[in-house]
Amino acid sequence: xxxxxxxxxxxxxxxxxxxxxxxxxxxxxxxxxxxxxxxxxxxxxxxxxxxxxxxxxxxxxxxxxxxxxxxxxxxxxxxxxxxxxxxxxxxxxxxxxxxxxxxxxxxxxxxxxxxxxxxxxxxxxxxxxxxxxxxxxxxxxxxxxxxxxxxxxxxxxxxxxxxxxxxxxxxxxxxxxxxxxxxxxxxxxxxxxxxxxxxxxxxxxxxxxxxxxxxxxxxxxxxxxxxxxxxxxxxxxxxxxxxxxxxxxxxxxxxxxxxxxxxxxxxxxxxxxxxxxxxxxxxxxxxxxxxxxxxxxxxxxxxxxxxxxxxxxxxxxxxxxxxxxxxxxxxxxxxxxxxxxxxxxxxxxxxxxxxxxxxxxxxxxxxxxxxxxxxxxxxxxxxxxxxxxxxxxxxxxxxxxxxxxxxxxxxxxxxxxxxxxxxxxxxxxxxxxxxxxxxxxxxxxxxxxxxxxxxxxxxxxxxxxxxxxxxxxxxxxxxxxxxxxxxxxxxxxxxxx
Amino acid sequence: xxxxxxxxxxxxxxxxxxxxxxxxxxxxxxxxxxxxxxxxxxxxxxxxxxxxxxxxxxxxxxxxxxxxxxxxxxxxxxxxxxxxxxxxxxxxxxxxxxxxxxxxxxxxxxxxxxxxxxxxxxxxxxxxxxxxxxxxxxxxxxxxxxxxxxxxxxxxxxxxxxxxxxxxxxxxxxxxxxxxxxxxxxxxxxxxxxxxxxxxxxxxxxxxxxxxxxxxxxxxxxxxxxxxxxxxxxxxxxxxxx
Ligand code: HEM
Ligand SMILES: [Cu+2]
Ligand SMILES: [Cu+2]
Numbered sequence: 001x002x003x004x005x006x007x008x009x010x011x012x013x014x015x016x017x018x019x020x021x022x023x024x025x026x027x028x029x030x031x032x033x034x035x036x037x038x039x040x041x042x043x044x045x046x047x048x049x050x051x052x053x054x055x056x057x058x059x060x061x062x063x064x065x066x067x068x069x070x071x072x073x074x075x076x077x078x079x080x081x082x083x084x085x086x087x088x089x090x091x092x093x094x095x096x097x098x099x100x101x102x103x104x105x106x107x108x109x110x111x112x113x114x115x116x117x118x119x120x121x122x123x124x125x126x127x128x129x130x131x132x133x134x135x136x137x138x139x140x141x142x143x144x145x146x147x148x149x150x151x152x153x154x155x156x157x158x159x160x161x162x163x164x165x166x167x168x169x170x171x172x173x174x175x176x177x178x179x180x181x182x183x184x185x186x187x188x189x190x191x192x193x194x195x196x197x198x199x200x201x202x203x204x205x206x207x208x209x210x211x212x213x214x215x216x217x218x219x220x221x222x223x224x225x226x227x228x229x230x231x232x233x234x235x236x237x238x239x240x241x242x243x244x245x246x247x248x249x250x251x252x253x254x255x256x257x258x259x260x261x262x263x264x265x266x267x268x269x270x271x272x273x274x275x276x277x278x279x280x281x282x283x284x285x286x287x288x289x290x291x292x293x294x295x296x297x298x299x300x301x302x303x304x305x306x307x308x309x310x311x312x313x314x315x316x317x318x319x320x321x322x323x324x325x326x327x328x329x330x331x332x333x334x335x336x337x338x339x340x341x342x343x344x345x346x347x348x349x350x351x352x353x354x355x356x357x358x359x360x361x362x363x364x365x366x367x368x369x370x371x372x373x374x375x376x377x378x379x380x381x382x383x384x385x386x387x388x389x390x391x392x393x394x395x396x397x398x399x400x401x402x403x404x405x406x407x408x409x410x411x412x413x414x415x416x417x418x419x420x421x422x423x424x425x426x427x428x429x430x431x432x433x434x435x436x437x438x439x440x441x442x443x444x445x446x447x448x449x450x451x452x453x454x455x456x457x458x459x460x461x462x463x464x465x466x467x468x469x470x471x472x473x474x475x476x477x478x479x480x481x482x483x484x485x486x487x488x489x490x491x492x493x494x495x496x497x
Numbered sequence: 498x499x500x501x502x503x504x505x506x507x508x509x510x511x512x513x514x515x516x517x518x519x520x521x522x523x524x525x526x527x528x529x530x531x532x533x534x535x536x537x538x539x540x541x542x543x544x545x546x547x548x549x550x551x552x553x554x555x556x557x558x559x560x561x562x563x564x565x566x567x568x569x570x571x572x573x574x575x576x577x578x579x580x581x582x583x584x585x586x587x588x589x590x591x592x593x594x595x596x597x598x599x600x601x602x603x604x605x606x607x608x609x610x611x612x613x614x615x616x617x618x619x620x621x622x623x624x625x626x627x628x629x630x631x632x633x634x635x636x637x638x639x640x641x642x643x644x645x646x647x648x649x650x651x652x653x654x655x656x657x658x659x660x661x662x663x664x665x666x667x668x669x670x671x672x673x674x675x676x677x678x679x680x681x682x683x684x685x686x687x688x689x690x691x692x693x694x695x696x697x698x699x700x701x702x703x704x705x706x707x708x709x710x711x712x713x714x715x716x717x718x719x720x721x722x723x724x725x726x727x728x729x730x731x732x733x734x735x736x737x738x739x
Pocket of ligand 1: 065119
């Protein structure tokens with residue numbers, strides 16, 4: 001079957017984002033590793049340096065890899081699901097270069113200027129650090145550029161859906177409210193989470209952009225200080241949904257890959273799934289306050305409301321897991337590297353979800369807030385869970401595009417198992433330290449009674465870093481010889497050249 | 498075209514990032530040095546019920562999923578289910594849609610009840626209404642990087658100047674007024690066994706009322722629970738409970 005030009009184009013765009021992001025991940029995990037060895041006392045750096053490293057590690061791994069690559073792989077998934085071209089390829093390229101400019105500014109601000117506000121740089125820490133104002137300026141501007149890219153990303157998704165002729169309400173899952181027969185549904189399920197994150201990010205990023213721009217003006221001395229509690233609410237209003245900027249596209253990719261692999265047109269339980277997504281559409285942007293339960297100065301209704309809405313947003317995850325697992329179980333699926341990463345994502349998405357529900361429960365949150373338990377939770381989610389799917393989709397497209405076989409490369413399994421064993425082990429140690437009250441973002445592994453686990457986690461982190469570097473190699477190597485790719489394309493499709 | 502530009506750019510990005518990292522490491526004031534591992538004790542008997550239940554849920558699930566992964570998922574992925582099963586499932590789906598919805602709704606209603614029963618919320622609501630009698634009221638000032646206290650004659654404390662540590666009485670309800678003079682800090686209370694037992698954030702510009710009853714005698718440690726800058730790791734003090 002001949003491939004449509006717009007699908008090939010979307011594939012190219014996605015690959016560009018993917019290989020950039022995976023390289024950024026390689027750098028980011030090195031920083032995390034150095035930070036942890038310093039905590040253990042093996043390779044000691046100054047506390048300021050420690051905080052700079054985890055600040056940049058968090059930003060590069062989460063935003064430079066997770067978010068950025070989820071955005072990048074969205075282009076392919078969206079086009080494939082809708083079977084329609086992107087609204088504006090130019091805009092998608094602009095989003096890339098604008099984001100990269102932001103990334104360079106983040107590196108300058110932290111490595112050259114010493115900015116170390118942590119990756120959330122909770123207001124007003126920016127103004128109470130031991131780094132110069134220009135470092136804060138570069139950092140803040142870098143994050144603003146990333147934010148602009150994110151808003152444009154949301155816009156591009158919605159525009160693409162509109163120009164493909166679909167109704168936005170249908171794209172947010174509301175079809176399930178109107179029609180009871182799934183065979184009447186027109187909007188492709190894999191694009192539903194993409195559309196929801198599209199609108200969600202526009203809504204979540206604008207208030208956060210206000211905080212960032214305010215902060216930039218404050219650095220320049222144009223405005224006075226802001227209410228710190230308001231700033232905190234603005235931050236987390238955005239801070240939780242931005243996690244969905246990785247999760248939702250990943251779920252879209254899973255749907256698409258499961259349907260492709262099983263040869264089915266619909267998921268099991270598609271109506272329930274769409275219904276779940278329409279609920280996610282409503283509550284996705286009102287859960288952020290579960291990050292600030294411990295702010296006892298806030299009115300009690302805020303944490304109550306937030307805990308309930310957090311439980312509600314678990315529903316789409318639950319029905320999605322049901323639909324995906326159900327669909328996989330009744331169909332035949334080939335067991336290879338790609339599907340192995342796919343199944344891994346499903347497992348750790350569920351597992352991380354459990355620890356998520358635990359910490360979203362106030363009665364538990366008091367024992368784990370800002371502890372290493374949280375760090376363990378999001379590494380389980382972001383590294384073992386979501387990153388696995390980014391690897392799966394990324395490898396799949398690269399293979400398809402370049403004709404280089406990645407899944408049967410003998411290093412591929414080495415990479416997979418190194419990451420699995422390494423990361424499952426070191427996150428477990430964080431879970432235990434966190435349950436004990438081990439503090440996150442702490443240069444010295446406090447309290448000291450569990451530092452043995454800090455030491456123990458080092459070899460496992462090394463193993464994980466190694467596995468990730470193997471994956472970086474696997475993803476980027478096919479592009480060492482660009483001419484060969486051209487030749488491959490000519491052979492595959494002589495008519496188009 | 499896009500990919501070709503990206504690949505060229507990646508080379509530059511890598512060089513730039515690596516040089517930046519090396520610059521940062523070599524230019525940082527403390528530099529870096531190789532050291533030995535730390536030594537520590539690991540005593541399970543000090544775990545409380547909360548830790549144990551969290552631990553069992555968490556790791557029970559890991560074991561369960563690993564078994565699922567190797568024993569079950571892989572096999573069923575490779576077996577095909579006959580077409581008629583697909584049909585049956587479709588009928589099943591339609592029939593049980595509303596049952597699934599009702600189960601989800603009931604779960605939802607139950608979740609509303611949970612937050613209402615937690616101590617945290619009781620405390621949060623108390624904040625607004627409760628002001629302790631003056632002999633159990635303690636002002637706690639958090640700053641980069643430490644804590645200091647001021648009381649009105651509680652425990653063995655008799656004057657009104659700021660003090661670096663406190664001595665308090667067991668099983669008495671104290672009201673702390675937490676405030677900060679610079680950035681956000683946290684107030685984490687660690688029991689004599691070094692377990693985190695309660696905490697609050699301290700937001701600039703606000704007084705946080707924090708109720709605490711110390712139920713054991715011994716030395717509690719107060720640690721900062723929010724990253725606050727280069728000295729965050731040394732920001733702690735003690736409260737002796739007699
Ligand atoms: C080999 C893999 C990785 C290693 C060794 C690693 C290591 C670390 C370490 C040591 C910390 C500091 C924890 C602390 O607060 O004490 C950290 C924090 C963090 N990591 Fe990772 N990490 C890895 C992968 C990832 C990935 C894949 C992501 C995201 C997609 C990620 C996102 C974060 C974030 C957001 C933080 C919080 C930074 C902050 O507290 O400001 N990490 N990581
Ligand atoms: Cu959240
Ligand atoms: Cu602190």
